[in-house]
Amino acid sequence: MMSIAAFFLLIAKLHPKCLKSSLKLFGLSILITLVSCSDSGFITPPTQPLGNVLNTRSSEQHPRFSYEGRYLVFASDRQGKRSVWLYDQINGGLLPLPGLNQLGSVQDQPDISADGRYIVYVSEQEGKQDIFVYDRQTSRADNITKNILGEVRHPSISGNGRFVAFESNRSGQWDIIIYDRGLNAPLSLPSQLNN
Template sequence: MANGTVRRVRFWGMALSAMVALAGCDSSPTPTNSLGLNSRYNDEQPALSGDGRWLAFVSNRNGSNQIAVYDLRQRRFVDLPGLNQSSAIAQNPSLSLTGRYITYIINDRGRPEISLYDRETQQSEILSQRYSSWVRNPKISPDGRYVVFETARRGQWDVEVLDRGPNIELDVPDGSPVQ
């Protein structure tokens, strides 16, 4: 190989190495794994809390459709003990103002039920037990008192409003007056 050719190969080799090193210094996050949003997993049905901090969605990251909650401010997933059940399929999440309450559809035995999860107490409860018909698309009010959903109780899809009652702890930001 000629002396000039060897120099060009070394030059381009060093230039390529420098470009690769500089590309590795890029500070913009590139989500390529299950630790961030937009991974290789199927993520769908997003819902945003009223304060814009929390994002809930359905994901198959654990092998079945489960609810995941992501803190947009801290850019990390939140642990939700007691929310997801390995034998159940979760769908249609909805968040209250600060993300304290999450309503969703859970399908455990072939029949959809509306469930409510309280992130403070880490407890889930079924809200649609008194409905013998099919239910779908629950949405929770910003303060967490009301849940609206669709029901086929009359043989067609109708809208129902469920009042959780005046004695529940409302989802209001800390320090805000309760109305």
């Protein structure tokens, strides 16, 4: 099998006028190879077995960032069950979510509003899968799909926290449902970052 360098030298021998172009292509191919091998841009903290960290030896899934990238909400199997976690990139640790993760039930598929105030997620805490909206300021979770028959999944919350979209099969096929939390719902805005 011919190496890349041998290939470019063969082209230069067969077509001397192409020598300069061949050398440029060879240099470019080396540069692309070197750049693609670097870890430039990755800021992920290392995996650790336990603790107030982003990655453990458990399965971590469904990451979603707040608007400015400070907060990262995700689902994890740590502590023996599927739960929702919130990571603060500025402080480099997990933030408490009192009242969100319920014992004996699964919390999964989270999304987060622009400033990190609201977290929407799927939970089975009331006997069936439902969509909940959790307010970090009040530590309260509201079930917005308790009256929907059928399954629900993959919730997404608008940046301002007013609208929630999710999938539901209540009509016999998977459809997109949009829920309006109302004009009186306190908004989540990037300029009002929570601590």
